[in-house]
Amino acid sequence: DSGVTQTPKHLITATGQRVTLRCSPRSGDLSVYWYQQSLDQGLQFLIQYYNGEERAKGNILERFSAQQFPDLHSELNLSSLELGDSALYFCASSVVDRGHTEAFFGQGTRLTVV
């Protein structure tokens, strides 16, 4: 168990809908990362928050947004969903916001858009 909790584990929704994925980082970790894993794109970095502030953006679509709350949990909001958004979404956390520490991953949320 990595200590990172993601809910829900599975989500099935229709095109055009909006969903929210939730992540609780490991105790003491201030940095939260969101990654998307799909068959064609592999594991891609979406966005990072550190202690409530956005730190870096990767290949995140404008239809997607995220935030980190004062208790350090984070939410990834996906709107106007398309079939191509079906993927495994991972949250990871680390102690600091720099790349020299390992990130620990949650079990992921498998999103299926039908």
Next chain:
Amino acid sequence: AQKVTQAQTEISVVEKEDVTLDCVYETRDTTYYLFWYKQPPSGELVFLIRRNSFDEQNEISGRYSWNFQKSTSSFNFTITASQVVDSAVYFCALSEAYQAGTALIFGKGTTLSVSS
């Protein structure tokens, strides 16, 4: 630009065989970190090892060993006496060490199948 290449898409071995997973990286930074993660069929990503660019010593952890060679920009992973439980997708990843807001750059992964 940073890039990680795992040329082996799939590898199949029989139990007790040794297997090496290749990883080649590209970066312009002199300070960086390399990682290996394992993704078993259950789907979670499990951290295996972190290596910094200044430490080229090979590392061994049980049946796992890692060979880091800066001269060839490679960070290969060997499993000795493979077991069925080693069946998983293995990802190599790279990150810059000290720049804020850095994330892991992953390779495409190597699917390892170990049969009994």
